[in-house]
Structures are given as C-alpha cells and as structure tokens.
Amino acid sequence: MRRYLSPLLFVAMAMFAVAPVLIERAPYEASMGLVQKIFYFHVPSAMVMFVSAFVCGIASVLFLFKNRPSSDHVAAAAGELTAVFGLIVLVTGPMWARRAWGVWWEWDARLTSSLLVELIFVAYLLVRKYGGPASEKLAAAIALFGMANVPFVYVSVNLWRTLHPRTTVAMTLPAGMKEPFWFSVAAFGLLYIALLTIRSWLGRERAELERAYLELEEE
Amino acid sequence: MFFKIAWLLMRKDLTVEVRSREILYTTAFFAVSCVLVFSFALVKEGRPLQDGAAGILWIAIAFAGTLALGRTFERERHAETLRALLLAPAGRPAIYVGKLLGILALLFSVELVLVPLVGLLFQAAFQREVGWMIALLVAGTVGFAAVGTLFAAMLVRARSRDVMLPVLLYPITIPVIIAGVRGTAALLQAAPDVETARMWVALLVFFDAVFVTLSLWTFESLMTD
Numbered sequence: 087m088r089r090y091l092s093p094l095l096f097v098a099m100a101m102f103a104v105a106p107v108l109i110e111r112a113p114y115e116a117s118m119g120l121v122q123k124i125f126y127f128h129v130p131s132a133m134v135m136f137v138s139a140f141v142c143g144i145a146s147v148l149f150l151f152k153n154r155p156s157s158d159h160v161a162a163a164a165g166e167l168t169a170v171f172g173l174i175v176l177v178t179g180p181m182w183a184r185r186a187w188g189v190w191w192e193w194d195a196r197l198t199s200s201l202l203v204e205l206i207f208v209a210y211l212l213v214r215k216y217g218g219p220a221s222e223k224l225a226a227a228i229a230l231f232g233m234a235n236v237p238f239v240y241v242s243v244n245l246w247r248t249l250h251p252r253t254t255v256a257m258t259l260p261a262g263m264k265e266p267f268w269f270s271v272a273a274f275g276l277l278y279i280a281l282l283t284i285r286s287w288l289g290r291e292r293a294e295l296e297r298a299y300l301e302l303e304e305e
Numbered sequence: 306m307f308f309k310i311a312w313l314l315m316r317k318d319l320t321v322e323v324r325s326r327e328i329l330y331t332t333a334f335f336a337v338s339c340v341l342v343f344s345f346a347l348v349k350e351g352r353p354l355q356d357g358a359a360g361i362l363w364i365a366i367a368f369a370g371t372l373a374l375g376r377t378f379e380r381e382r383h384a385e386t387l388r389a390l391l392l393a394p395a396g397r398p399a400i401y402v403g404k405l406l407g408i409l410a411l412l413f414s415v416e417l418v419l420v421p422l423v424g425l426l427f428q429a430a431f432q433r434e435v436g437w438m439i440a441l442l443v444a445g446t447v448g449f450a451a452v453g454t455l456f457a458a459m460l461v462r463a464r465s466r467d468v469m470l471p472v473l474l475y476p477i478t479i480p481v482i483i484a485g486v487r488g489t490a491a492l493l494q495a496a497p498d499v500e501t502a503r504m505w506v507a508l509l510v511f512f513d514a515v516f517v518t519l520s521l522w523t524f525e526s527l528m529t530d
Binding site for chain 1 (some may be wrong): 452455456459460462463464465469472473476477479480483484487504505508511512515516519523526527
C-alpha cells in the first residue's frame with residue numbers, strides 16, 4: 087500500500103484543489119442558496135465516517151481472532167479517522183441546519199445516530215489512550231460492538247423520531263449538482279485511504295521502534 | 306455441562322452476595338437516591354414531568370447497573386479469584402453466562418424496589434400492563450447486562466476501570482435505553498399503547514440475541530492474555 091502513497095496523496099490533493107471550482111460552478115439550490123454548498127463537504131465526510139467505522143470494526147475482528155498486530159494498527163488508524171471525520175460531520179451539519187431548519191441542532195434520526203457513532207469512537211480512543219496494559223483487545227471489542235451497534239442505533243433512533251413525524255428537506259440531486267458531489271466523494275475517499283495508510287504505517291513503525299528499544303536494553 | 310458450570314458459578318456469586326448483601330444493599334440504596342434526586346429536579350408543584358417516570362426508571366437502572374457490574378468484578382479482582390476462575394477447566398462462554406446470570410439476579414432484585422418507588426413518586430401506573438412492563442424490563446436488563454458483563458470482565462485489569470465502564474457502556478447501550486424509555490412511556494400513557502410497546506420489546510429481544518451471541522463469541526479471545 088505504501089508504494090502507492092505518494093501518487094495517491096498527490097491525486098487527492100489535486101482533487102481537493104479542483105473541487106472548489108466545480109462546487110462554485112454547480113447550480114444554486116433554490117430554497118437554500120449558498121449554504122447548500124456545504125453539502126459537498128458534509129455528506130462525503132459522513133460517508134467516509136461510516137465506512138471508516140466498519141473498517142475499524144472488521145480490522146478489530148481480524149486482530150481478535152487472527153491476532154495479527156498489523157490489523158491492530160489499521161484498526162487504530164481507522165478509529166482515529168472515524169472520530170476526525172465524525173467531528174467534521176458534526177461541525178458542518180449544524181452550520182447547514184442553522185440556515186435550512188432555523189436551529190443548530192435537531193433530534194433527527196440521522197443527526198442523532200451520527201452523534202452516537204462519534205461517541206462510541208471517542209470512547210474507543212479513550213480506551214486506547216488510557217486503558218493501560220492489554221487495552222488493544224478491549225479497544226477491539228469496543229470497535230466490534232460499536233460496529234454491531236450501528237444498525238441498532240439507526241433503527242431505534244429512527245423509530246423514536248418517526249413516532250413524532252417531522253418534515254425534513256428532501257435530498258434529491260438534480261443534474262449539475264451530481265457531478266461535483268460524486269467528485270467530492272471520490273476526493274474524500276482517496277484522502278481517507280491515504281490517511282489510513284500513513285497512520286497505520288506510523289503505528290507499525292512505533293511498535294517496531296519500541297521492540298528495538300527493548301531489545302537494546304536487554305543486551 | 307455448559308449449563309451446570311454457569312449454574313454453579315451463578316450460585317457461587319449469589320452465595321457470596323447473600324452472606325454480605327453488600328452489593329445488593331448499596332446498589333439498591335444508590336438507585337433509590339438517584340430517583341429521589343431526579344424527583345427533586347423534575348417534580349414541579351407536586352406534578353411530575355410528562356414521561357418523566359419512564360426516563361427516570363431507566364436512568365436509575367443504567368446507573369445502578371453500572372455500579373453493580375463494577376462492584377461484582379471488583380470483588381473478584383480483590384480476592385484474585387477471577388484468575389482462578391479462568392484457570393478452572395471450564396469453557397469461557399460458560400463462565401460468561403454464569404457471571405451474567407448472577408448480575409441479572411442482582412439487577413432484578415434492585416428493580417423490585419425501584420419500579421414501585423418510581424410508580425409511587427411519579428404517579429406512574431406500571432401495574433396496568435404488568436405483562437408488557439415485565440417483558441420490557443427483562444429484555445432491557447438482559448441487553449444492558451450482556452454488554453456490561455463483557456466490558457466489566459475485560460476492564461478488571463485496566464487502570465481506570467471505574468470511569469471506563471460507564472464511558473464505554475453508555476454509548477453502546479443507548480438503543481436499550483431508547484427502547485426501554487419509549488416502551489415504558491407508551492405503556493404509561495392515559496390509554497396504554499401496547500402496539501408500540503410490543504415493537505420496542507421486539508427490538509430489545511433482537512438486541513439481546515445479537516449482543517449475547519457476540520459476547521459469547523468474543524469472550525474466549527478477550528479473556529486470554
């Protein structure tokens with residue numbers, strides 16, 4: 087994976103440089119105007135966040151049952167990235183909601199489930215940092231349970247909210263908005279892969295360094 | 306064999322508990338003080354908040370449950386008996402089930418005190434739909450304890466276990482709390498909404514099935530050094 091890192095980063099950066107032009111050229115949404123443009127940033131982040139949560143969960147399962155340290159590094163990287171992209175989602179979401187719905191926060195199904203997934207992954211990072219010895223396994227269990235929890239959170243929050251129905255803005259994409267949107271999704275996807283590679287590589291190097299230190303001390 | 310080990314382990318936990326009654330008394334008292342604190346905050350001019358009873362009942366269960374889980378495993382750690390348990394020629398899943406049953410027995414006893422108290426203080430008619438109320442309590446408590454037992458067992462060796470248990474447990478068990486509170490609130494309405502309660506019980510049973518299975522599946526590799 088590391089071999090492709092530099093070209094990958096380059097393409098991702100280039101796409102991020104071009105994206106504003108495409109987004110600027112996209113047609114304005116009639117009722118929301120300029121504020122709708124945050125959509126090109128917000129939705130890809132949310133997609134990456136959920137994909138990352140599953141990457142973390144699957145890597146954790148591999149670590150638990152196959153006991154491969156490399157899976158643990160990938161899980162740690164994906165866990166951190168889930169929290170980072172989740173933060174982006176939770177910051178950009180209210181900015182948009184303030185203009186579109188008139189309030190910063192709405193107990194809508196999607197908002198609440200994103201918040202809960204973010205909470206689970208913050209807990210994951212807390213365990214990794216402060217869990218003490220053998221916290222990798224504990225963290226792996228959190229990631230696995232967190233991943234299994236995503237559908238439950240979504241269904242329960244959905245049912246909870248639909249008992250009090252509320253109209254939300256329909257999300258259908260007209261032509262002209264579709265292309266920059268998927269362009270942004272691709273850019274965020276590539277950025278995610280690049281960051282994931284770098285971060286897992288860093289984790290691996292760190293473990294290697296620690297091992298080397300211990301070996302040196304033993305001599 | 307599996308059920309025998311689980312049964313023996315539960316009996317061991319309950320025997321230790323019956324001798325001192327430490328966890329039962331402290332947890333029940335904690336739950337009662339929780340409800341009292343909430344009632345001072347949420348009962349205004351003698352009138353409880355709408356849906357307040359359902360929320361307070363489940364918050365008290367979650368808080369008391371965390372305490373009971375922490376204390377149960379603290380006792381094992383203190384006496385160095387968890388290692389002995391893990392060394393015993395018994396399947397790890399059976400140990401998990403035994404622990405889970407012990408904690409469930411404890412939590413159900415606490416709920417026996419808690420539910421009438423909330424009913425009394427918040428004028429909530431839990432007795433109107435007793436069957437569905439019991440179903441909600443059982444399914445919700447099993448879901449909460451299933452995840453909690455696994456996490457508490459893993460946290461025995463962790464440094465900051467007291468604070469870590471609620472930090473990890475609450476985000477994961479949010480669906481249980483939502484289902485419990487909404488289901489209970491539906492039953493407490495002026496006209497009990499059994500249809501909605503049944504839907505939430507179904508969700509809880511599904512949650513229990515998934516998370517008990519996951520716990521049984523992962524307990525072995527998680528409790529191995």
